[in-house]
Amino acid sequence: MPHDIDVVLVAPRYLAGPGDPAWVTVPLHRACNWSTAEDTLVPQVILTSPDQLAQLRLAPNPDPAEPWWTLRHAHHSDQRAWSMTFSAATPVEIIAAVTDTLTAPAAPPTAPGDVYEPLRAAGWHPPRHHDGHTSPAGMSSPDGLARVDRLVHDGGRTASWVAEASVSDRPSIWRAYADGDSPPHLVAALFGALADATPLVREPHRVPRLAVTRGRTSPGRVSAETLAFALQRRTTALAQRNAPTPPAAPSSGPHRPPPRHTR
Template structure:
């Protein structure tokens, strides 16, 4: 018989903790056809795109300072090689926003001229720091717990850094994107940070900092909706398709339109 289960809704989402990594890996494999490295002796997950240009590695390291997730893309055409990394406690929904944008077949990808546009709309503010020819353009969340920084050198952004931290405690998680990362992926990352929709977590998996510095509420949802959430997400991503050009009608017999009777 269907039944309801208790869940936690965590906001802001950058405090929600890791979540389930399959939220990222399963759609990449099943919906986007990324292949997996089949080596039982290697304690990491490696997914490679069908064109062999992009690769996602998940290599949990005992050192919490090392990133668990590494996304790399090789040089191709006018696009230089780029990479992005995410620490272990980065919510998977934030990483998924980047991988979803990367695998979206819609072309061309659209990104705002101002990468901070979404953050500003969500109430993030922008102090600015200068150091000679190098400056740090940053945006800080309304609660002061999350920060996005673009390191600018000679009018060119050299790296993007996302950091979530609580005063007097170690940094919760960091993410990095190099300056060659496509703008629409940077925009996807920032959009996921600014999204005010709470993230769903199991009650026993809510991080302590989310309870003390965030907004956590409990609710009840059907067990079926939780069990099939990943399947629904994977199906939706698989159904994305590149828009097809309009079909030009084939010339055929001329049919005269009937005039309306007056």
Template structure:
């Protein structure tokens, strides 16, 4: 591979219209940087990853009539069980925002509420929820504090206009909801192979084609894995500071 070689890529904004992307953006870091284990059944077209403590699972099940992505966490002490589901065309960057927050060594300090994050990005109130500036993506905390969260991207209100839908249970930890909302609000374009942006959404995106070095594209996932591995290593070193060197006792003299 020559250092001068380039590859054509599409930079797509808003990210929630970019299409699903490569599932490895989520699954590979969970396995390699966070030690989630997986079972392998070559006769079943699905992926199941399990956290080291056996409390959380991520499942990808390509059922055309059900959400493809499911994240579940079991009850832990006084914290209730929770779940989140995402349709096939939910951008992997948005799902990764939730799984990255889930696997963070320590939860972040409380920040802005999800609705406040989105309002700062130009989303505005419609009914009980918020809608994006282009009126394509929407989110609603159904029923208030005790209700689940629903989000979707759609070109019209007919079922055929739906691009993707997400559901987060009412017991989903607040910092995970915030991470999901932050990803929805993020204006940073995401990369996709040219021609892989969903056709119905193309006229509603700002897409430009660029030529990037092959290495930048080929090693983007490796860099992501390395960054998450470093995050975990740094947290471990801060939790267990190095011991002071043992000083031998003074020698006795006559």
């Protein structure tokens, strides 16, 4: 008999905890045709794009202080090589926003646009320092628990992006890093996922304590089938998105009677 399962809806999503890595890796493999490493002696997950330009690696042992996810893309055409990293506690839905955008069949926008726009629309604002001044190079969430920063290196010649969730002076809950050559539309996808107000679904025993004390949680119930097939539905949707559009059938035009021959 079908039965319901207890779940918890967590908001804001940057406090929801990591979730299941399969939310990212399974669609890349099954829907986007990223290949897996064949070397069973390598104790890590390695996925490579069909064109061999992009690679996603998961280190064997998650270390809260070090990146666990590493997404790299090789130099190609006018695009310089770039990389993005995410620590182990990063919600997988935020990482999936980046990989879904990377693998989208539509061409990326040619104009860089304003990567901060999704954050501004969600009420994020420039962070305020102890001296009362704000930093135009960063944005802070309304609750002050998440922020993004634009870091400038080498005297202004290079820059990078950092997004993180943290509480006061404690170590970061999680951190994401994008180097300065990361495509702007992927950085915007990362920020859009941060700003998304849609709660994330977590099993009750996987809800971080900080989400209970500083976030918003509400109990819910979903059918076991809904929960069990959520990843399958996501994978199917991405596979359909990436399927080539069949060519349109040639039009025969309006029917016309054959010409009449007269003597």
